Amino acid sequence: MPIHISRLLLDTLDEHWRRYRISLIDCRHDCSENAVHELRFAIRRLLAMLALLTTLNPKARAGKLQRLLKTQLDCLNALRDTQVMLLEIGNTATTLAELKPFLQDLQAQESRLLAETRAFIKTIPSGKIKRKCKKLHSRCKARRADKTALLEAVDKVYGTALQRYLAVDPHQLPSLHHLRISMKKLRYLLLDIQPWLPDQDKDQLPAIKDYLTLLGDIQNSAVLTAALTSFYHDGLPTAIAAYYQAQQQALLDRFMLEKVQIYDFWRVNP
Structure with a gap:
């Protein structure tokens, strides 16, 4: 069992590296909203696996690799936010004419950010990242992981998510964003260890994804509200x-009704 677990985890690391590399190549050719989303997702999956492997093998350090990948995420954030806002505003501006100047500003921002992102992506040292992944693979290969250690790793991530859940304040949107970050880590970890999960825990994965989608919609709403407030510095037009405000409140109301689902996502008492 331990050798089997270790081998499959390392196979998963290799799979995440391949997906990351493909997404990086795709983004070099076309920084579309979908391509940027896929690259960000690939980076997060790779980071989640690095975190798991270093938790199971404390001597297998991956700090430099993790920092490289996190820097990439940070550099993609502005473009991702702009593209998500463009999708929303592009649809709504047909009924709210006051949004058209903001839409034009977003389009100009996207053009600038696309150029910056393409230039940045060309500088990403994919060969260096590959070598670091291989080095980590070699360090972890000789060590064993067992099912108990895997479940304890999930307990730790889930415990952090519960702490952030208890700190949620619908009037403080950053508190929901903090919960979202923890829930992403939980989802990626559960996806990686699916072969060793009881069936009832596997069944929770779609529900966790839906939970995250709702939290993501709230975060997107917060980002958009901040951008609108900044653009219309003399005051937001009443209709906008x-x-x-109604859209965001509806999302918050829905979350407050559904938030307790978190207690079904994993064992509360190990």
Whole structure:
């Protein structure tokens, strides 16, 4: 069992590296909203596996590799946010004419950020990242992981998510974003260790994804509200303010009704 677990985890690391490399190549050719999303997702999956492997093998350090990947995420954030806002505003501007100047500003931002992102992606040292992944693979290959250690790793991530859940304040949107970050880590970890999960825990994965989608919609709403407030510095037009305040409140109301689902996502008492 331990050798089997270790081998499959390392195979998963290799799979995440391959997906990351493909996503990076795709983004070099086309920084579309979908391509950027796929690259960010690939980076997060790779980071989650690095975190798991270093938790199971404390001597197998991956700090430099993790920092490299996190820097890439940070550099993609502005473009991702702009593209998500463009999708929303592009649809809504047909009924709220006051949004058209903001839409034009977003389009200009996207053009600038696309150029910056393409230039940045060309500088990403994919060969260096590959070598570091191989080095980590070699360090972990000789060590064993067992099912108990895997479940304890999930307990730790889930415990952090519960702490952030208990700190959620619907009037403080950053508290929901903090919960979202923890829930992403939980989802990626559960996806990676699916072969060793009881069936009832596997069944929770779609529900966790839906939970994250709702939290993501709230975060997107917060980012959009901040951008609108900054752009209309003399005050948001009444129609725009009313529309997006109602949209955000509806999302928050839904989350407050559904938030307790978190207690079904993993064992509360190991």
